[in-house]
Amino acid sequence: MNFDLPEETREMCDMVVRFASRDLQTSDTFDADDFRRRWQLAGKQGIVGASVPSAYGGSGLDAVATAAVMEALGYGCRDTGFAFSAAAHLFAAVMPIVEFGTEEQKHRLLPGLSSGEHIAAHCVTEPEAGSNALQLQTRATRSGEHYLLNGSKCFTTNAPVADVFVVQAATTPGGGFFGLTTFLVAAGTPGLTVGQRYDKLGLRGSPMADVYFDQCAVPVTDVLDGEGSGAGIFATSMRWERTCLFAAYLGAMKRVLDSTIDHVRQREQFGTPIGGFQSVSHRVVDMMARHESARLMLYKAAQGLADGRDDEIGPALAKIMVSEAAVQLGLDAVQLRGALGVLGGEAETLLRDAVPSRILSGTNEIQKNNAARALGLGSRAAARR
Template sequence: MEFGWTAAQTARFEDTLAAVAEAFPPGERPSAGFYTRTSWRRLGKLGLLGLSVPVRYGGGGLGALDTAHQMEALGRGCAHTGMVFGAGAHLFACAMPIADFGTAAARERFLPGMCGGELIAGNAMTEAEAGSDVARLAVAAVRVPGGWVLNGEKSFVTNGPEADVFVTYATTDPAAGHLGTTGFVVARSAAGLTVGEPFGKMGLDEVPAGGLRFADCFVPDDQVLGEPGSGGAIFQHSMGWERACLFAGFLGLYDTLVERCVRHARDRRQSGRRIADFQAVSHRVADMKLRLEAARLLLYRACWEMDQGGPATLAVALSKLAVSEGLVAGALDAVRIFGGRGYTRADGVEAVLRDAVPTVLFSGTSDVQRNLVARELGL
């Protein structure tokens, strides 16, 4: 098996890392509040909001593995982890469904602005009584001449309060189960759509999240994703991209965290010795590195399988589990290694832990991933 990157991949990674560091200086801690439109447009100019979108719509035309490499560079080089997450949700849960299943009119209308940074997109799936269960969505869509009318509420939309366009899913045939869900692209300006205010979160502070309310909201036929009833399959397709490539951004964050812990263990002294000389510390760092490299290999394998055209369901679920659970464990280790400094906000270590915790929840919880693994194993 070939584990090395090509010269072109290495150069692209280094170029992106340098560009991200220049656009978002490493020593610059995120200020209070959400990302700005200026910062978002910087991501667009760097090509990071359309990595896997076809070139004809302003994207990079990259496959899953090359896209993951670029997201890893972004996560490694940018301290604004909430914005990195928001960019991934925008690209993988919104742009990719439009690119792969949208009508020609929808692709032309939305994708260039989404890739360039002029538009922000939010994925509106989660409801109060439905997260990963696409067969029980309370938001309903009814067929009318020329399109559909949507009614209901979505409870958690990443980027929602700032988004210009939403990819959402609604029940169009309650009797058809998972075959009765349809995907839609909805502009913020649509009559009957109310965008909620941002709510407070545990972490990922730089990205806003809020709810949506549809009240007799008309969506034209040319903004339907795929065929009516195919929304469940389209959503799962987008989750394949998100669970693999978005989590490469958190892989980059984890890589930086390990490096910080190594430097701290070398520099920090207690009882006249470097704390790296205590096995309790050095073994903890070794375990962090083990989880990091195992997660990286699983994630690259998942992306490789996606590029081969296979379903990659097992590989993607395993990689998502490894990255998210490994990062949470690693962030807890980092707080312990930094001690009191890890608990205070000055060094930003506690922020990594807060940013890590939601990775075991979104894009399908860790238990959902374990269910997928068990199903793929025939259990």
């Protein structure tokens, strides 16, 4: 086992950290024009198309190198919401086109999505279908050379700024795994409406909104991988998202851990730096152990993804480990800053941004279900016994 990234990857990550620290900072107030400006800059650096093959305008990185880029983005960009949006765009929306799209779809869509010219959103969650993704109420009915989409989606990352929507809809209601189909829908298509941007606890730099479909006509040529393949596409995209997206949290955690160490070295009480108190130093070591453990788990999952392994357990465990570590590290960072921790700053920002990580991309409880099912511990196996 080699735990060191190749020198070329390390140099690339150093560049991303410098770029993000210099060009991707923003205020806590969301501004759509500024978001688009920073997105285009990130596109020029190859970030929003990191794992897209170079033949379609991307950087052509494998899953390990892509995770490293996202980790560097999370470290350099204090706006974790922006990093989250970039990762959701790439892994939940763009990679399905890379892996399942026709050559026409790839050549038409991927260059703009990789360069930063266009932004993608993945529409799957519904008011009555969050964890239970196979029970979607959004319907797609074939009508000649089009499908008519009707229904609504909620909690859609990037919806207020998206140019392309990757939409999951039921073509065979009640059809289970083969009842869903994936559609590529351009912004501005008649019948597609985006609601108001949400105000959120955390990830405030990531725009999110509801999306509505009312007789929205989508050409048959914009179906991804054929009717009935939506659940398989969704499962593949989630392996990318649950692994590489959460690398951005590793970077944010490391940034806050570094600043926390600096703080406890400099802050004095009772005539000595508080880092010299055992209760403080042990808490810092616990923070480091959580971060390092989660990082190892994530990169193991990324290596499996790069090797093409059909592994459901690795991404699930990585998502759980990183998100739980991020929440606890945020709590510790706030505690070690005392009253300063509850004021505006990167410690309380990390904590706010970390709380959604246990819910988005499939709750941690669902990840445990996924891992248990892969181990043969599902309800059907129990019933047979």
